[in-house]
Amino acid sequence: MMKTTRLLALAAAAFLSAPLTTLAAVPEPLVPPHQKWDFDGPFGQFDQKALQRGFMVYDRICSTCHGMKALTYNDLSGIGMSEQAILDLAHSKMIAGPPDVSGQPTSRPGRPDDHFRSPFPSDEAAAAMMGGVAPPDQSRLAVIQPHGADWLYAFLTGYKMPPPADAPVVPGKFYNDWVDGHLIGMPPPLMNGMIQYPDGTPATVEQQARDVTSFLVWAADPHRTARHRTGLWVVLYLIGLLVLAIAWKKKTWKRVKSQ
Amino acid sequence: MTDHSDTTESTEPGRRDFLGMVTTAGVAAGACACAVPFVQSLAPQDSASAHLPVDVDISKLAPGQQMTAVWQGKPVFILRRTPEDLKQLQDAALVADLRDPDSSVLQQPSYAKNWHRSFVPEYGVYVGVCTHLGCVPVYEATTGGDNKGRYNCPCHGSKFDLAGRVRKGVPAPYNLPVPPHVLVSPTQLRLGESPKGESFDFSSIVQI
Amino acid sequence: MKTPENTGDHSANTPPATGLAGWIDQRLPVISAFRAEYVDFRLPRNLNWLWNFGAILTVVLVLMLATGIFLAMNYTATDAGAFLSVEAIDRQLSGGWLLRAMHMTGANLFLAALYIHLFRGLYYGSYKAPREILWLTGLILLVMVMATAFAGYMLPWGQMSYWGADVITKAVGAVPVIGGALEHIMTGSDHLGDVFLHRFFVLHFLMAFLVVAVVGLHVTAVHISGSNNPLGIEPKTKKDTLTFHPYYTTKDLVGLIIFALIFTALMFFWPNLLAEPANYAPADPMHTPADIEPEWYFLPFYGLLQSVPSKFGGLLAAAGSIVVLFFLPWLDRSPIRSARFRPLCRVGLLGLVVAFVLLAVAGKHHAEGVWMIVARLAGLYYFGYFLVLLPLAARMEKTRPLPSSIAAAEGDA
Known part of the structure; x- marks a missing residue:
């Protein structure tokens, strides 16, 4: 009896609170518009050309503030960079070495198996230099960030300069449609024609945003192409095996069932 | 009846055996393929x-x-x-x-x-x-x-x-x-x- | 396959092995023991697809051990090194991403298969005499596997690992009198760091092998008492049974391949369906992530934990939900095993599944408002089913008539 009453009360409560929850969600959730990506879906694969352009954007622009600690220069073979190009790239980065004989810090040219050089010596130093908030590491950013690629693209193209008339203005902060509160300390990173792609693709803000988003998704999930490919073969093999196994099982059990 | 079915097993072994062997071989091949990432991970990581x-x-x-x-x-x-x-x-x-x-x-x-x-x-x-x-x-x-x-x-x-x-x-x-x-x-x-x-x-x- | 005599009592009619096999078998009868237990062993002829999960769990356990050993070879159990060592396995170690994907997917599907296996035992009354020990070893395995899974989830030392550890150690600290000491032993120092990680790494590794040992007991127990079956009546004549090979080997194989297909689909195509993205951020003791929640397989227990306002009470409720299962063989006194013939229990069990799922959903939400009420009602039902409904049903329930034998029920008398 008791239970029934409670259940009824519960149903009533759920019924009553349903409109409340829709009302409560007044600040519309930031769901970025969906973009079409080559790497989407269970069969998606990365476009290596886009990844290479995206790495260029990351290397020239993002990496001045954001680290990507989990990757080594060698990992870039995954976006189709040649061994020599990786060697040259690593060599062009000065990496902190061990203290010298008099205890002074040293630096040395990078090697292919060095991890990506971090722009700041520590998170604390980064926070101190960047207005209190350390720029997040980008190794897995595209996985951690809700809506991953779609959000990254929307965010990178979502700066409004000047901000809309009704937006609050805070010195040192920038207006972006896709962050909570619409204000962020990170200045708009991309500009039209800021870099030149060697393959001749026009470097518009949208193009750069697309490319660097692809690169960030790759960095967060570098084996996606191989994973999808291997997965397809494994599934085909298992289906073949399943057909055989079912036939074998049926044949075996017929002796019991048919009697 | 089970007894009966057990005798049929001995009278027509051909097809079941063949099917069983092919399936078993398929399973064994799959198991061997599974070993690939294990062996790969043991490869010396020459820096x-x-x-x-x-x-x-x-x-x-x-x-x-x-x-x-x-x-x-x-x-x-x-x-x-x-x-x-x-x-x-x-x-x-x-x-x-x-x-x-x-x-x-x-x-x-x-x-x-x-x-x-x-x-x-x-x-x-x-x-x-x-x-x-x-x-x-x-x-x-x-x-x-x-x-x-x-x-x-x-x-x-x-x-x-x-x-x-x-x-x-x-x-x-x-x-x-x-x-x-x-x-x-x-x-x-x-x-x-x-x-x-x-x-x-x-x-x-x-x-x- | 060359032996036609599956008719005799198992092992009795098997011709002695010859050659090297015979030489070994005379000195150490492993081959004949294997034949007796896995070839000629007789099982009820009416086992349905739910009986595949024993074999599935065995295979996944082997996979977990193999991948776990290889991952451990590349893992560093330190505060500073753990996260990066897992990243290195995923990125730089050749084949490492596949090993880790197998281990992660395996952990999730192992728990899923375990819950189905347990539910099957509940539904068909497999805990009743003479299978009480079989049931108890199974429950010990459940607890051990949950502990292993929890310890394993700590190891990548991401945000979810860290804050999961934080919440659980604090919950343990709520035990009266000894809680503080327990918490201190778990963390191993004044903060969650090197000592904690190292302890949990060793624990995770050790527990996996202890699980294998208890699985040995579990399997021995089932080979002593024989399998239960969907009718819940014991086989009487040979007509009621079939040999393990080729009947159940072929059936298990089909089940295993279907399970492997699900495994593969999750692992290769939807790897983040079961994983928590926040765990890809390294542990940061200064920032708690927005929504911490345990892995899905702990959610029902987390729901119970949250539903009780007192910290210790919540712990008792969560632990009690498993403890009560240990008493099941003595709470349910009905002589009928299978819920097929127990209309009341059948409905009650359906309710139990709904309550379990509701607790999980409630565990995903903050313990407030509607979800608090849902969690409490579901929790009450959970305990009510075992402590009130089952004992009462044994006396009052009008059961359906049992068939005279398995063969008769299969239309083969």
Whole structure:
């Protein structure tokens, strides 16, 4: 009896609170518009050309503030960079070495198996230099960030300069449609024609945003192409095996069932 | 009925056996394929950076002194030989007591296949790993008189002269290996790189 | 396959092995023991697809051990090194991403298969005499596997690992009197760091092998008592049974391949369906992530934990939900095993599944408002089912008539 009453009360409560929850969600959730990506879906694969352009954007622009600690220069073979190009790239980065004989810090040219050089010596130093908030590491950013690629693209193209008339203005902060509160300390990173792609693709803000988003998704999930490919073969093999196994099982059990 | 079915099993074995064998083989093949990532993960992770040349500052190395540098994770002896040391290396009595005085076994690059086993006579460069069982030999400087300089292995008493050549009657079979090296300036030695026009793959040396 | 005599009592009619096999078998009868237990062993002829999960769990356990050993070879159990070592396995170690994906997917599907296996035992009354020990070893395995899974989830030392550890150690600290000491032993120092990680790494590794040992007992127990079956009546004649090979080997194989297909689909195509993205951020003791929640397989227990306002009470409720299962063989006194013939229990069990799922959903939400009420009602039902409904049903329930034998029920008398 008791239970029934409670259940009824519960149903009533759920019924009553349903409109409340829709009302409560007044600040519309930031769901970025969906973009079409080559790497989407269970069969998606990365476009290596886009990844290479995206790495260029990351290397020239993002990496001045954001680290990507989990990757080594060698990992870039995954976006189709040649061994020599990786060697040259690593060599062009000065990496902190061990203290010298008099205890002074040293630096040395990078090697292919060095991890990506971090722009700041520590998170604390980064926070101190960047207005209190350390720029997040980008190794897995595209996985951690809700809506991953779609959000990254929307965010990178979502700066409004000047901000809309009704937006609050805070010195040192920038207006972006896709962050909570619409204000962020990170200045708009991309500009039209800021870099030149060697393959001749026009470097518009949208193009750069697309490319660097692809690169960030790759960095967060570098084996996606191989994973999808291997997965397809494994599934085909298992289906073949399943057909055989079912036939074998049926044949075996017929002796019991048919009697 | 089960009994009956069990007898049919023996009367028509052909197709079931065939189907069973094919399926079993399929399962076994799949299990073997599963082993691939396991085996892959055991592959030695050769660090590419270890194969980059190493620069060693030899400006503070006095004649008769030896220093140890690290190259590919191995200790490399760099010995600055005195004129007496060099004279000693060509001494007939010593040469007669060497197992391989002419460095005929491949333990060094071609530009070190000479009486001093190095690029320039003044500097001897050896990988400090005994060719017997891999201990690190100890350097003993020439102290005049009969105390000729040499390398002694602490483990089983192998002896090498100051060109890294092994003496007769000791367990070590070969001379100490010489790594590729080049003197880039009078004060800087580069390990892992050969002089212009030369090349040497260190992994090609003879080992037991 | 060359032996036609599956008719005799198992092992009795098997011809002695000859050659090298015979030589070994005379000295150490492993081959004949294997034949007796896995070839000629007789099982009820009416086992349905739910009986595949024993074999499935065995295979996944082997996979977990194999991948776990290889991952451990590349793992560093330190505060500073753990996260990066897992990243290195995923990125730089050749084949490492596949090993880790197998281990992660395996952990999730192992728990899923375990819950189905347990539910099957509940539904068909497999805990009743003479299978009480079989049931108890199974429950010990459940607890051990949950502990292993929890310890394993700590190891990547991401945000979810860290804050999961934080919440659980604090919950343990709520035990009266000894809680503080327990918490301190778990963390191993004044903060969650090197000592904690190292302890949990060793624990995770060790527990996996202890699980294998208890699985040995579990399997021995089932080979002593024989399998239960969907009818819940014991086989009487040979007509009621079939040999393990080829009947159940072929059936298990089909089940295993279907399970492997699900495994593969999750692992290769939807790897983040079961994983928590926040765990890809390294542990940061200064920032708690927005929504911390345990892995899905702990959610029902987390729901119970949250539903009780007192910290210790919540712990008791969560632990009690498993403890009560240990008493099941003595709470349910009905002589009928299978819920097929127990209309009341059948409905009650359906309710239990709904309550379990509701608790999980409630565990996903903050313990407030509607979800608090849902969690409490579901929790009450959970305990009510075992402590009130089952004992009462044994006396009052009008059961359906049992068939005279398995063969008769299969239309083969």
